[in-house]
Amino acid sequence: MSAPTSPASPVDVYRHSLRLLLDKNIPAWVGLWAEDGVMEFPFAPQGWPRRLEGKEAIDAxxxxxxxxxxxxxxxxxxxxxxxxxxxxxxxxRGVGRLVETDSPYDMTYIAVVTVQDGLITSYRDYWNPLAAGEPGIDFTGSSR
Incomplete structure (x- = not known):
């Protein structure tokens, strides 16, 4: 009989989440979240979400x-x-391009992430959406 496997560490979960984002596999990325997980954006400008509660809201x-x-x-x-x-x-840092304008994307992030039982329960994303240089795009896809 093999020993039970322990849940993935926060470091392992986070590194895996980055691979999923690079693969553009959002369903699998959302699958790393606890049902009651919370994602926060403390520096979100007015009109942008500051807090997403639950896996369904994070998925949307x-x-x-x-x-x-x-x-x-x-x-x-x-x-x-x-x-x-x-x-x-x-x-x-995340680097790439903004799809709509084909402009370069280069953003610095700081995140505070909590993982319990191998699932993300809290993610506070300290990034500056204004630094992206594309007013009116909220990176979740909806134009403001």
Missing amino acids: YMRPYPDHIDVHDFPDVRIHQTTDPQTIVVEM
Whole structure:
């Protein structure tokens, strides 16, 4: 009899989530979330969502992502452990292009991510949507 496998670590889950985003596999990316997971955008400008509660809301937000941002790479990923073994802090860049305008996309992110039992339960995304240089595009696909 084999020993039970332990849930994936926050680092493993996060690195896997980046591979899924590069593959534009949003359904599998959403599959990494707990049913009651929460995604927050503390720096979201007025009119943009600041908090998404539940897997269904996260799915609806992320589903059109590949139609608007074609991410080619996540260079410079640095993952920091915290005193809470379930929580990591990630510094990274996402590079690619904005689909609608074919403009370059190069964004720096900081995320605070909590993973419990191998699923993302909390994701606070500290990025600056205004730095993308494309007013009116909210990267989830809907024009504002």
